[in-house]
Amino acid sequence: MNPFFQALRRASIDWRMVLMASVLIVIAVAFNAMSNGIFLSPENLYNIAQQTAVVGILATVMVLIIVTRNIDLSVGSVLGFIGVLIATLMYSYNWSWPTAALAGLAAAIAVAMYQGYLTAVVGVPSFVVTLGGLMSFRGAAFLVADGRTQPITNAFFLRLGGGYEGAIGTTASWALGLVMCAALVWWKLSQRRARRAYGVPTNAVWVDALMTAVPLVIIIGFVAAMNAYQIPNKAAPQGIPIPVIIWIAVALFVSFLVHRTRFGRYVFAMGGNPDAAALVGIPVKRVMLLLFALLATLTTIAAIVSIARLNAGTNSLGTNMELLVIAATVIGGTALAGGSGSILGSVLGALIMQSIDSGMLLLDVPIGWRYVIIGQVLIVAVVFDVVYRKATGELQ
Amino acid sequence: MNTTTQSSAATKLAKADPSRCLVELRNISKAFGGVVAVDNASLNLYPGEVVALLGHNGAGKSTLMKMLAGAYPIDSGDVVIDGKPVHVRTPADAQRLGIESIYQTLALADNLDAVANLFLGRELLTRWRTLDDHRMDADARTVFKRLNKNFTNVRTPVRRLSGGQRQVVAISRAIYFNARILIMDEPTAALGPEETAMVGNLVRQLKDEGVGIFLISHDMHDVFALSDRLAVMKNGRMVGTYATQDVTEDEVLGMIIAGKQPAGKAQTQRPAR
Numbered sequence: 001m002n003p004f005f006q007a008l009r010r011a012s013i014d015w016r017m018v019l020m021a022s023v024l025i026v027i028a029v030a031f032n033a034m035s036n037g038i039f040l041s042p043e044n045l046y047n048i049a050q051q052t053a054v055v056g057i058l059a060t061v062m063v064l065i066i067v068t069r070n071i072d073l074s075v076g077s078v079l080g081f082i083g084v085l086i087a088t089l090m091y092s093y094n095w096s097w098p099t100a101a102l103a104g105l106a107a108a109i110a111v112a113m114y115q116g117y118l119t120a121v122v123g124v125p126s127f128v129v130t131l132g133g134l135m136s137f138r139g140a141a142f143l144v145a146d147g148r149t150q151p152i153t154n155a156f157f158l159r160l161g162g163g164y165e166g167a168i169g170t171t172a173s174w175a176l177g178l179v180m181c182a183a184l185v186w187w188k189l190s191q192r193r194a195r196r197a198y199g200v201p202t203n204a205v206w207v208d209a210l211m212t213a214v215p216l217v218i219i220i221g222f223v224a225a226m227n228a229y230q231i232p233n234k235a236a237p238q239g240i241p242i243p244v245i246i247w248i249a250v251a252l253f254v255s256f257l258v259h260r261t262r263f264g265r266y267v268f269a270m271g272g273n274p275d276a277a278a279l280v281g282i283p284v285k286r287v288m289l290l291l292f293a294l295l296a297t298l299t300t301i302a303a304i305v306s307i308a309r310l311n312a313g314t315n316s317l318g319t320n321m322e323l324l325v326i327a328a329t330v331i332g333g334t335a336l337a338g339g340s341g342s343i344l345g346s347v348l349g350a351l352i353m354q355s356i357d358s359g360m361l362l363l364d365v366p367i368g369w370r371y372v373i374i375g376q377v378l379i380v381a382v383v384f385d386v387v388y389r390k391a392t393g394e395l396q
Numbered sequence: 397m398n399t400t401t402q403s404s405a406a407t408k409l410a411k412a413d414p415s416r417c418l419v420e421l422r423n424i425s426k427a428f429g430g431v432v433a434v435d436n437a438s439l440n441l442y443p444g445e446v447v448a449l450l451g452h453n454g455a456g457k458s459t460l461m462k463m464l465a466g467a468y469p470i471d472s473g474d475v476v477i478d479g480k481p482v483h484v485r486t487p488a489d490a491q492r493l494g495i496e497s498i499y500q501t502l503a504l505a506d507n508l509d510a511v512a513n514l515f516l517g518r519e520l521l522t523r524w525r526t527l528d529d530h531r532m533d534a535d536a537r538t539v540f541k542r543l544n545k546n547f548t549n550v551r552t553p554v555r556r557l558s559g560g561q562r563q564v565v566a567i568s569r570a571i572y573f574n575a576r577i578l579i580m581d582e583p584t585a586a587l588g589p590e591e592t593a594m595v596g597n598l599v600r601q602l603k604d605e606g607v608g609i610f611l612i613s614h615d616m617h618d619v620f621a622l623s624d625r626l627a628v629m630k631n632g633r634m635v636g637t638y639a640t641q642d643v644t645e646d647e648v649l650g651m652i653i654a655g656k657q658p659a660g661k662a663q664t665q666r667p668a669r
Contacts, residue, residue, distance in 0.1 A: 198534040260526040262519050265508075269516055272507035279467055279503040280517035280569075281487035339507040393556060 007204040013211070016333055016388065020348045027352065031359030038362055042229035046238060049226070050162040052354040053243035054309070055321070057302045059328040059346040060254040061295050064264075066329055067271040068291065069338030070119060070126035074133030075299060076321030080141035082108050083303035087150035087313025090157075097157045101304055108296035108303075111137065116292030120285045134322065142315040150313040161308025162241040164234075170227045173239035177223035181216050188212045243305045247347075250298060255343045263290060271338035327374070328353050331381040335389070353377070414443045417479065418608040419464070419577055424473035426459055433459040435632035436473075441577065441608040442667045446599060448611045448623035448640070450652055456632040457612050461579045464610075465497040466490035477577075491518070494576035498566045498583055506555035510547075510565045511536040513554055514572060539568045543598065560591035567598060578602060581612045596622060616645050624667050630655040636663050 031039040038044055058075055065072050082104045089100035115133055119126045152158060159166045168176070188208055195202045203211075223240065230237040258264035266287045270277040278284050307313045332349025334341030356377055360370045419441040426434040434456040441447050449457045462468045464475060466487040474481050477493055484490050490497075497503070504513045511529075514536045520528040533550070540547045543564045554562055563583065570578050580599075584592040599609060599622050613619050619626060620640060627637040628651040636657045647658035657663075 194530045198530040200530055200533045200537075262521075262527065265512060265516070265519060265527065269505040269508060269512075272505035273503070276503040276505050276516075279465075279487055279497070279499060281466070281491055282517050283488075339505075394553075 007207050014342070017342070017344055017348065020333065020345065020352070024348060024352050024355065027355050027359065031355070031362065035359070035362045039359055042225050044358065044362070045225045046229040046241065048351070048354050048358050049222075049244045050166075050241040050309075051358070052350050053162070053241070053247040054302050054306050055324045055328055055354070056247045056347060056350040057250050057298055057305070058321070058325040059332065059350050060251050060343050061291075061298045062325050062329045063332070063334045063341040063343055063346045064254070064258070064267050064291055065126075065295065066326075066334050066336060067338055067341045068267055068288065069271055069274070070288075071326070071336075072115075072126065072130045072295065073322050073326075074115065074130040074137055075295070075325055076318040076323075077134050077137035077141065078108065078111055078299050079303045079306060079318035079321055080315065081111070081137040081144065082300055083307045083317045084141045084144045084150060084313040084315060086303060087152055087307050088145045090152065090154065091150040091313075092145065097154050101300070104303060105297065105300045108300045109293055112292040112296035112299075113289065116289045120288035120292075138315075138319070141317065145313070145315070147315050152307055152311050152313070157304075158308050158311060160242055160246070161305055161310070162243045163309065164231065166243070166308075167226070167238035167241045168245065169239045170237050171239075173223050173227055176240065176245070177219050180219050184215055184219075185212060243309065246301060246305060250301065251343055251347055254294075254298075257294075258343060263287060267291060268339065271340075273339075324353065327378045330385075331378060333381075333385060335385060336382075340394075349381075414606065416443075417441070418443050418445075418477065420474075420476040421460065421464065422474040422476060424460060424463060424470060424475075426456075426463060426468060426471045432632050434463070437629065437632070437634045438473075439627050439634065439637065440665055441610060443576075443606045443608050444603050445625070445667045446603060446609045446611055446623045447637075448613060448619040448626040449629065450613070450619065450626060450648065451629035451635075452652060455629040455652075457629050458581055459632075460629070461497070461581060461610060461612060464490065464577075465495055465579055467497075488517070491573065494574065495579065496570035496573060496575035496577070497579040497581070498563075498570060499581050504554050504562060504565060507553050509552060510540065510550040510554055510557065510561070513565050514539065514568050518573065535572070536568070539572045540564055542571070543567060543594065559586040560588065560594070563587060563591060563595065567595070570602075575602075575607055578607055578609045579612075580609060582614065583611070584613070584615060584618060592618075616648070619648075620645065625664065628652055637665060638662075639664050 028040060058079070062072065062075070085107055086097075086100045086104040089095040089103055090097055095103070111133070115126075115129050118124045118129045155165070167173075188211070192202050192208060202208075226240045226244075227237050258267070266277065266282045266284075269280075269282060270284055270287065274284070303318075306317055310317065328350035329341070329346050330336065330349070331352055332342070332345030332347070334345060353374065357370060357374060360373065365373070417440050421437065421439045424434055424437050425432070437456065437460055439447070439449075439460070449461065451457045459468065463470045464484065466484045466489050469485060475484055476482070482489075482493060484493065484495070505516060508516070511533050515532050520532050520535070522528045536550055537548075540550060544561065547561055547564055549557070549561075554565060557565070563586070567583075583595050587595065596618070599611070602609065611619070611623060623640045625637060626640050626643070626648065628635040628648065630652065633655075635651045635655050638658075638661060642661055642664075643658060647661065650656055650658065
């Protein structure tokens, strides 16, 4: 084998992610051609990024839930319940937004501990527990404010949802982008140094350089696109929308948990072989409850972004959201059988789904057809997943 | 005992008196629902000794060993280690007492790599409480190399490894964490001849270092080649414990199948030396 391919092989590049990123690029270029350049305009990219954030935030943690061979069908209803609760506390009871948000978090954790206890300790299948939750918490979302819409008026809070004032401006966007670039380079360098220090084989320099350069270009391109979008009656361009920053922060945090902590390691071990996880002494129940607590926290964050985006809490908030979140997770390569999945995959999956939806919207595809097509995209993703796993010997 | 041996397991055990009992299982019982799996079974183990545990499927041998390993709670009876009664409620308790297990099913997470599996449940951490991947990687390579020089693909998911390599990962857990008491449940069931020989050599090596080994096996050849004593179980009860050199293969089969003790042979609760 020639050294070029040998170096690539050793670098343990996740070809699945490369492929998914390529699919995303193909989709974008195709829609751009069909829409005469509207799809890749800064305005459309800005909207896609912003619209994907809520599903994207929830998809990061849904990956972990599915990795442990569980599912959460109640996430949309719980999001609705928590969202309306926070909005009601602010509007009808005049609570300040931080106290209302903390109360929402407390309620979300109570919900998660209830469902988590049934799943992890009693042993009821999560499908059943959360199917019940799907209905019950939709009802709870109605009961909180008796079905009345609860408007949001706090100016700072509204910015969390993006929209007119909901971006950080060009200077801060560049600063953030550069900090991320610097962090990436520092991380890659320190990884190389540590590998050498322990005598672990390192990648060829050019492979690591390439693996650093690609994300750098993406970060810079993303910041440039967001900074190029100016709402017509505003004096300055938008920059990165705040919900997207929240999504990036959440994705980085959950990736950190997955790769750098015992918790993340245990989540994957439990999904790969639950018996082995118990036999080697992993506190399986505690890890599951912690995972549900993480789910509750991210659901609260997503609920805050949602109500800020809608300027209100309504009892239909988050309806069918669980389906979009699970679809994004599965399109992103998480196997429903458990044990495998990635956070970056969920980000790409959410973007692919939103891009297809948004592209069809630009092309005036009727709503019926949009659902038909998105549904089949999910099927294609799962078929690909099965074929890929068979090809790599993961499935017989 | 050789105190100059490099292995830390050996240095730790240099203090242990080989004539003093390492593990005593006293009158252990266990029922699942109404089904009695282990019925008033007693067994002991000395340092540097291999005790084979035999019996039909469902005779209770794996259940007895899983109780010692903390995987199942004990209904009644005592576990005594180094003369002190202990409570083994979880696998973590067992690990703290120096008990390591190699299961028939290998207890590996197929989706994780060999390094992650070696340290599963006992990951090395940096001072920020994050996983110390590089240290784990380096340490794992050292242990794997000791067992199999050709084992280098330590970063691929273990599902892609051969039966022998998977066994290396499972056994490495016992070596790296300095097991004093090792439970091997059918360690050669899935292995080829060469790999079986590797496991045999390893058992002898660990024995020399003073590790006490319980060996569950159906393979008479392994039992007679490796064990000092053998104990036979049937229907959850202990049929008898004998020095391996005192009994014949037919007598052992008679115990396994009919549950009858061989005539004129004395049982022993002490290692054959």
